[in-house]
Amino acid sequence: GAGVSQSPSNKVTEKGKDVELRCDPISGHTALYWYRQSLGQGLEFLIYFQGNSAPDKSGLPSDRFSAERTGGSVSTLTIQRTQQEDSAVYLCASNYETVNSPLHFGNGTRLTVT
Amino acid sequence: GENVEQHPSTLSVQEGDSAVIKCTYSDSASNYFPWYKQELGKGPQLIIDIRSNVGEKKDQRIAVTLNKTAKHFSLHITETQPEDSAVYFCAALDYGQNFVFGPGTRLSVLP
Numbered sequence: 001g002a003g004v005s006q007s008p009s010n011k012v013t014e015k016g017k018d019v020e021l022r023c024d025p026i027s028g029h030t031a032l033y034w035y036r037q038s039l040g041q042g043l044e045f046l047i048y049f050q051g052n053s054a055p056d057k058s059g060l061p062s063d064r065f066s067a068e069r070t071g072g073s074v075s076t077l078t079i080q081r082t083q084q085e086d087s088a089v090y091l092c093a094s095n096y097e098t099v100n101s102p103l104h105f106g107n108g109t110r111l112t113v114t
Numbered sequence: 115g116e117n118v119e120q121h122p123s124t125l126s127v128q129e130g131d132s133a134v135i136k137c138t139y140s141d142s143a144s145n146y147f148p149w150y151k152q153e154l155g156k157g158p159q160l161i162i163d164i165r166s167n168v169g170e171k172k173d174q175r176i177a178v179t180l181n182k183t184a185k186h187f188s189l190h191i192t193e194t195q196p197e198d199s200a201v202y203f204c205a206a207l208d209y210g211q212n213f214v215f216g217p218g219t220r221l222s223v224l225p
Contacts, residue, residue: 004157033213042217043158043203056212091157100146100165103213105157 002026004106006092012112013082021077021109025094032075033103034067035091043091049075051097082113116141116208120216127194128224135219137204138186144214146207147187149178151200152218158203162189194223 005024013019025032034046045059049069060066064082069075079086089110093103117140127133139147145166150158164171164178164187171178175194180187191198204216 031211035215043215045212045214048212050211056210093157100163100207102148102160102163103158105150105159107155107157 004092004094004104006090006106006109008109009107010110010112012114015084015113016081018078018080019082019111021079021090021092021111023075023077023092023094023106025073025075025092026104028096029094029104030072030097031095031101032069033093034075034077035093036061037089037091037108039088046077046090079111082111084113087111087113116144116206116212116214118204118206118214118216120204120219122219123217124220124222126222126224129194129196131194133189133191133194133198133221133223135189135202135204135221136186137188137206137216138184139206139214140185141206141208142182142185143209144206147178147180148205148207148213149189150203150205150215152203153200161202191221194221196223196225199223 007022030051032049035043047067048056064080067077089108091108093105095101095103120137148163151161152158164180175192177190202219205213
């Protein structure tokens, strides 16, 4: 079946511009996560949506970052007034809202801020 | 909150040898531990996982062991092949259903 889909795969933007990154989770998955991966680094948690509960936004690095999930499916991560340090790969993952359900990742959006 | 450490950060082995990657976690309430393999330009892919009521799990050339008392778990890859070269991440699922990842191990299998 279809996996987690992210778009665009690559995004180059100028410093100060806003960007939107999209994630389509696996159909039926009720939980959705966003992570950031800087070059050669690990996975930095950003935000977590679980069903109808309020999202866990504890990982968002600044108020320039926000995310929403419409209809319990597609999610958009928005970065306002981008900075060069925002350059990274942004990964989305989803899973079932059950105990011990593994995450399934998309291939990410590579964001470059010039 | 949960903290996951992973060692080594880089590992080079000869083809056919075994590779072992070790992780430790801090939160004794964590009860699920997946391992992911990430190839260049792709997202991490689940390769094996283990739940806290199990001490060992094996899938062909890959095995994971868990020591809950010591709060550490390890990935074992036997008969390594060049296609095993990748970055490997361990993770722990904390009580709040959030996955905390280790910093990763870059494995190189030399032909």
